[in-house]
Amino acid sequence: MGKVIIFNIVRFIALIAMQVVLFKNIGYYNLATPFPYILFIFLLPIGTSNFLLYLFAFITGLTVDAFYDSIGVHAAACVALVWFRIFFCNITLDVDVQGSFETPSLGIMGNKWFFSYISIGTLIHHIVLLHVEYFSFSNYLSTLFSILLSSIFTILLIILMSLLFYKRKSRLLGN
Template sequence: MNSSFGIKYIVQFILFVALQILLMDNLVLFSTGFCFIYVAFLLFLPIGINKVWLLFLGFLVGFTVDIFYDTMGIHAAASVLLAYLRTHLLNLLTPRDGYDTNDAANIHIMGWRWYLVYTFTLLLFHHLAVFFLETISFGTVWYTLLKVVASTLFTGIVLIIVQLLFFSSKRASRT
């Protein structure tokens, strides 16, 4: 791992957390669809990242959002769950030729179907954790499930737009 690699992901961390806190906090669709763009930091990390490091980064990004949202660890728990499930989902989605360890989850490189399954599955589990930890009640289960589905679709569409606009179609350079 070289220094430009590290700087790239530090900038992504700051950018996605800042977007979440400054912009997405106020962007809600019909009081049910919330966009948690900060999870893009975890989803877009290289496929070959160390699992322990990934779990630590999941906690760090979630805890940072929790500090600003005053949510007492809900986002940290959901982000660690996402980081944990990410490695298992990547194993299930492994292409025949395997992954290039320098590659990140990129719609241009991995293809639409792979990217959509990867993104929406992890977003669904993340959002289930966030909203059910927030509610801690099954009395409003249908409304909570509506929030999960609406937020998963909203966040997924935003992440697709981010991928198409800002991420390269070239493979990561080997260094």
């Protein structure tokens, strides 16, 4: 248990540092901006209580907001992401798996489950993030285009990071 906590603290610091130092300055004409820091929320253990998930998401979002000089935009998007995570895990995982303390990674959950989990969650995060950030219906098509491109960019980075640290273990779900 202590090993999991330390590993998640290191993961939090590493992902936030990469987001602030590296990915803050990467973008494609202000249309596609990656936000791979949300991988921290995706990889929190399955059995984490809902209160702690919301708390970690809020803290993660506020930390990124502090570096981006935004007021609660990332915090709101991270809380929406946790809402999706709880809903998705409740409808797709067995009760005995929900009580486990496994990390929902590519090697444990399988390809289909993990890719749908990452893709839908990233899309929800980006929809909330960019709608709250722009808060306007003028140029709505460019907002939707930015959501789509940023989501694709973030999903590709998250999958790349997941493949770099891929460990083949026994599957909790079938492929």
